Amino acid sequence: MIDLHTHTLFSDGALLPGELARRAKAAGYQALAFTDHVDASNLFLVLENVGRVAAQGAAYFGLDILLGVELTHVPPGLISRLADSARMNGAQLVVVHGETIVEPVEMGTNLAAIEAGVDILAHPGLITPEEAQLAAERGVHLEITTRKGHSLTNGHVAALARRFGAKLVINNDAHAPGDLISRDQRRRVALGAGLSQDEYLQAEANSWALVERGRRKG
Numbered sequence: 001m002i003d004l005h006t007h008t009l010f011s012d013g014a015l016l017p018g019e020l021a022r023r024a025k026a027a028g029y030q031a032l033a034f035t036d037h038v039d040a041s042n043l044f045l046v047l048e049n050v051g052r053v054a055a056q057g058a059a060y061f062g063l064d065i066l067l068g069v070e071l072t073h074v075p076p077g078l079i080s081r082l083a084d085s086a087r088m089n090g091a092q093l094v095v096v097h098g099e100t101i102v103e104p105v106e107m108g109t110n111l112a113a114i115e116a117g118v119d120i121l122a123h124p125g126l127i128t129p130e131e132a133q134l135a136a137e138r139g140v141h142l143e144i145t146t147r148k149g150h151s152l153t154n155g156h157v158a159a160l161a162r163r164f165g166a167k168l169v170i171n172n173d174a175h176a177p178g179d180l181i182s183r184d185q186r187r188r189v190a191l192g193a194g195l196s197q198d199e200y201l202q203a204e205a206n207s208w209a210l211v212e213r214g215r216r217k218g
Helices: 019-025 043-054 057-060 076-088 110-115 129-138 151-162 182-191 196-215
Strands: 002-006 030-040 064-071 093-097 120-122 143-145 168-171
Touching: 002 019, 002 064, 002 093, 002 120, 002 168, 002 196, 019 030, 019 043, 019 057, 030 093, 030 196, 043 064, 043 076, 057 064, 057 143, 064 076, 064 196, 076 093, 076 110, 093 110, 093 196, 110 120, 110 129, 120 168, 129 143, 129 151, 143 151, 143 196, 151 168, 168 182, 168 196, 182 196
Parallel strands: 002 030, 030 064, 064 093, 093 120, 120 143, 143 168
Antiparallel strands: none
16 A cells, blocks of 8 residues: 655644654555645755655665655645755655645646646646646646545546546545555545546556656655
């Protein structure tokens, strides 16, 4: 299992990065990404501090760890610039906090993230057909999330991803130990969103491909 969307106490998570890694390993995860919420105010602080633990990775924690960020409530006009800055300062994975229907995310965030070519557009809410098509063309992964609230539009995201061939990943958006759900529950969430068994397996394979790509960046 892989979770490419997690939060530590360097943003709004409950755990230190090291404890999150240990609990993920104990829960059966083989890889995860630290993707704390960032904007221009804390981007460098998070990458520097969380990066120290991410760099220890498999050698000490027994699982692959990617250093990432989740650009959160960043004005659409600044997303591309901040994504580039994150990558230049060591981020192996760039996630954008998409237009979930349970938060007042600014309209245009989904499009700006896709145009910026980020790795994952998290919980993109009522993403439009045009945006889903562009995500497919740009190789931006759309997220099926297990997180309460954000998951309300999983079925919509899955349907548009299928229609346009956009790649999917399944993430927990983990903030606390109980968010690191089991393999069976991940599968149930995926199937509940309307994915077939083959589509679920492909989504998991997409996550592994992102891990491999992140390793090369590291």
